Amino acid sequence: MARGSTLQARLTAGEGRVAVVGAGYVGLSVAAAAAVAGFAVTAIDRDEDRVRALARGRCVVAGVSKPAFRAGVVSGRLSFATDFDAVSGADVVLICVPTPLVDHRPDLSAVEAAARSVGERLHPATLVVLESTTYPGTTEQLVCPLLEAGGLRSGRDFLLAYSPERVNPGDTDFGFAAVPRVVGGHTEAAGDAAAAFYGHLVEEVHRVSSCRAAELAKLLENTYRMVNIALVNELAQLCADQGIDTWEVIDAAATKPFGFQRFEPGPGVGGHCIPLDPAYLTWQTRRDTGRPFRLVELAADVNDQMPDYVARRIGDALNRRGIAVQGAHVLALGVTYKPDVGDIRESAAVHVLAHLAARGADVRFHDPYVARVDQKGLRLRRARLDDRALASADAVLLLTPHRAYDLPGILEHASFVFDARNATRHIDHDADVEVL
Ligand SMILES: NC(=O)c1ccc[n+]([C@@H]2O[C@H](COP(=O)([O-])OP(=O)(O)OC[C@H]3O[C@@H](n4cnc5c(N)ncnc54)[C@H](O)[C@@H]3O)[C@@H](O)[C@H]2O)c1
Numbered sequence: 001m002a003r004g005s006t007l008q009a010r011l012t013a014g015e016g017r018v019a020v021v022g023a024g025y026v027g028l029s030v031a032a033a034a035a036v037a038g039f040a041v042t043a044i045d046r047d048e049d050r051v052r053a054l055a056r057g058r059c060v061v062a063g064v065s066k067p068a069f070r071a072g073v074v075s076g077r078l079s080f081a082t083d084f085d086a087v088s089g090a091d092v093v094l095i096c097v098p099t100p101l102v103d104h105r106p107d108l109s110a111v112e113a114a115a116r117s118v119g120e121r122l123h124p125a126t127l128v129v130l131e132s133t134t135y136p137g138t139t140e141q142l143v144c145p146l147l148e149a150g151g152l153r154s155g156r157d158f159l160l161a162y163s164p165e166r167v168n169p170g171d172t173d174f175g176f177a178a179v180p181r182v183v184g185g186h187t188e189a190a191g192d193a194a195a196a197f198y199g200h201l202v203e204e205v206h207r208v209s210s211c212r213a214a215e216l217a218k219l220l221e222n223t224y225r226m227v228n229i230a231l232v233n234e235l236a237q238l239c240a241d242q243g244i245d246t247w248e249v250i251d252a253a254a255t256k257p258f259g260f261q262r263f264e265p266g267p268g269v270g271g272h273c274i275p276l277d278p279a280y281l282t283w284q285t286r287r288d289t290g291r292p293f294r295l296v297e298l299a300a301d302v303n304d305q306m307p308d309y310v311a312r313r314i315g316d317a318l319n320r321r322g323i324a325v326q327g328a329h330v331l332a333l334g335v336t337y338k339p340d341v342g343d344i345r346e347s348a349a350v351h352v353l354a355h356l357a358a359r360g361a362d363v364r365f366h367d368p369y370v371a372r373v374d375q376k377g378l379r380l381r382r383a384r385l386d387d388r389a390l391a392s393a394d395a396v397l398l399l400t401p402h403r404a405y406d407l408p409g410i411l412e413h414a415s416f417v418f419d420a421r422n423a424t425r426h427i428d429h430d431a432d433v434e435v436l
Pocket residue numbers: 021022023024025026027044045046047050096097098099110113114131132133134164165166167169272273
């Protein structure tokens with residue numbers, strides 16, 4: 001592919017046009033990073049409202065680096081479109097569309113639609129990279145044929161690779177450039193081109209030998225996290241039964257300088273990655289072998305049961321204080337899936353509240369990032385958070401302790417606090433607190 005070597009040279013020099021399909025958290029982050037690195041980028045999204053707002057310079061996607069977005073827009077190198085015209089002039093096309101689970105099965109319809117639209121406009125000597133999280137084989141078996149439908153061939157006419165987004169939303173220590181990029185090409189040349197491109201965006205690129213290896217590496221990372229969270233969640237239950245302090249045990253184990261990585265228990269796993277990504281693996285394993293991926297399925301089961309367990313622990317704690325769950329006034333602080341982000345998708349905190357509401361508790365919530373909760377049968381508006389609200393609650397629940405919370409003030413005014421994350425551990429107090 002003679003034109004391919006020209007593409008490689010352009011990418012190595014940091015030149016070229018980039019089209020990013022899907023201007024969500026992942027797509028907009030990489031689009032902004034590429035624009036800052038000097039590429040001319042068009043972010044394409046089918047959501048007209050989103051594109052209109054972005055084109056007006058409003059960074060409407062939560063979690064995306066505002067300075068990078070602004071720098072891209074101000075430089076004139078970051079633009080937005082609802083049509084796919086930019087694909088025909090692009091050197092690099094990145095596909096960053098959602099891959100949700102629907103009825104416990106991967107729904108790759110957005111990837112299919114995006115690949116079809118790209119395939120219709122693809123010209124020779126383009127590098128196409130799938131970034132969406134998915135199970136191994138998707139790039140080669142699903143995306144490749146859709147791109148080749150117009151007659152071009154991967155490896156001969158265009159280049160195809162997979163590179164997962166691995167950024168941790170809300171993490172200020174590891175920004176976009178600080179997280180190494182894993183890159184796997186359909187061919188050697190595709191891997192080379194993708195590595196050259198991402199080399200301008202991040203500090204380190206890690207090459208693997210295939211798209212499948214890169215796809216599975218991403219699933220391994222999040223599955224590892226999910227399984228280890230399940231381990232400490234089950235440990236927390238065992239410790240509660242035996243009257244052992246879970247956190248003391250974890251602190252002690254974590255002093256080992258090798259072979260142990262600290263994970264902490266909580267009300268369950270949430271967000272749209274850790275609970276979902278391992279399910280891609282379990283779904284594929286069952287589909288292809290007929291066997292379960294036992295450890296992963298079991299871990300998911302342990303985590304799924306945590307919100308109910310936490311709700312029962314809160315109920316038992318109220319009972320010991322002479323208060324029935326039925327009618328108890330419960331104020332939950334923090335309902336997003338993790339602290340300091342505004343994302344409520346798959347949040348275990350919401351599940352805990354739903355369980356308490358199902359037992360008759362009068363459930364209220366406060367969260368600086370969330371105005372309403374309208375899921376799992378709950379229809380709640382954010383409650384006021386002041387001394388009176390804290391004092392009048394039978395239980396104040398620390399489910400997602402955002403940094404913005406004044407924990408000493410909460411401990412001073414609440415009559416009883418259930419701390420599902422041990423957020424109060426470093427505060428000197430004599431309040432009535434029960435820790436998960
Ligand atoms: N958000 C994260 O923290 C994160 C981290 C790593 C990986 N991922 C993965 O990256 C992928 C994208 O996630 P996200 O969080 O950016 O999703 P998102 O929902 O924030 O954004 C996806 C965007 O794609 C657009 N879109 C959907 N189908 C389209 C199509 N056919 N053509 C054009 N636009 C289309 C949507 O309108 C939306 O704006 C998913 O596979 C996700 O699992 C997400």
